[in-house]
Amino acid sequence: GVYPMPAGAVKAQIDAIGADFAIAAVKTGMLFDAEIIAETAAGIRKHGWRNLVVDPVMIAKGGATLLQDEALEAMRTLLLPLAEVITPNIPEAEMLSGMKIHEAADRKRVAEQILAFGAKAVVIKGGHADNPLIAEDYCLDRNGESFVLRSARIHTQQTHGTGCTFSAALTAELAKGEALPEALVTAKRFIQAALSHQLHIGAGHGPTNHAAYRYFAAEGDVQFVQ
Template sequence: MMTDFPQALSIAGSDSSGGAGMQADLKTMQERHVYAATVLVAITAQNTLGVQDSVPLPAKIINEQFTSIADDLAIKACKTGMLADSEHVSIVVENLKKYDFGPLIVDPVMVAKGGATLLTEDAVITIKENLIPLATVVTPNIPEAEVLTDLTINSKEDMIMAGQKIKALGAKNVIIKGGHQASADTASDFVLLENGHSFWLSSKRIDTIRTHGTGDTLSACIAAELAKGVDVETAIITAKKYVEATITDGIIVGHGHGPLNHWAYRKVAKNAKL
């Protein structure tokens, strides 16, 4: 008999250092009290200093992972992360059309924190034309939004325009993450909802390099909240607070762009009402 415990799916690449990718998704979903399943699309050899190598998996095993999950689990929301190239984006799109895994969060991962390219140029077109139209929420950072929209983003007005252009690609809701925008005090994200309502989410900018996996964590938290039946706006606000907590109460791991503290909300959440 099928359990009704909330279940979510991460469709992404593996980060051998555990800070980003599928590992960050699993930790986040677990901390948000959601059972996490996975479809592994690519494997990376990486650490806090950078990505040393990566290999996409064969189509056959990716398809079989989707089938195995669909045959047994009750996935209520899913998210995508690193998808490598156009071929693998298309494989994922075909499976998402085949199986109903609930709301889809698209994190258009293009570049690792250390600067390594995680998405080929031809895959950007496939994401824009085939994956984003399936998305409930799309969560690009500023560099990713610039690639998706062919805009140069230097201001809040530019972020608003980028959000509108990405929504026009077919996404229901869009978050333009403003962490890359120069500001001494705050990091502000622009949120554009399906109903046309828009707002800004701002948090205090923390002076740290230990932010590896922030994008994965944000999108995974949104997916987890949606799997629990939370509305989109509340899920986005909760995810922003959760990520802020993981950065605020940091941990020291590695010698470069260190990972987040995924269990930090246990101490911080009382004040953040998570």
């Protein structure tokens, strides 16, 4: 079930954080509707927050749409112009761009369309691609620089929160002052460890293991390909 908060409560939370902390980086997740997105974007501008990572949570594991139709345009026009980087998976990138990704070569034109909305960089995550052996994330920035992060695909049901885990790790690295490429490599290593060392909680899509990176960071190669 989805139970959205009142937009006024979101504003109050943002203002409470803004008044109490020096914020080094910000990550957004599922924002549900246009009003919440508008309040979020207004709060980010008001407090002058930088290093915004937009994780555009739009589609549930089962395929259900989590974002209202009018919210999509609000995200494009209000939130993406503030973003340091946006981290859609393939279905989310297709929804944002209005274009389809049929093969690896399509990622560049989809990324370019998403960047046209104002974000500084986009990372199209490869978890939904068909390759059974490799998980490949494609990054493009507004200067036209691109690279790929490549790792072995891990076949597991323990995938609940995979995208959120990746974007949170990325946000933490940006908060520490890391440049985007280095921050992305660390985030990729973090999620590889979290997926490789499984918790097996519950019978369905179990959660990723956030503690694993502390102990197993050296495991699992991540290739940086330009």
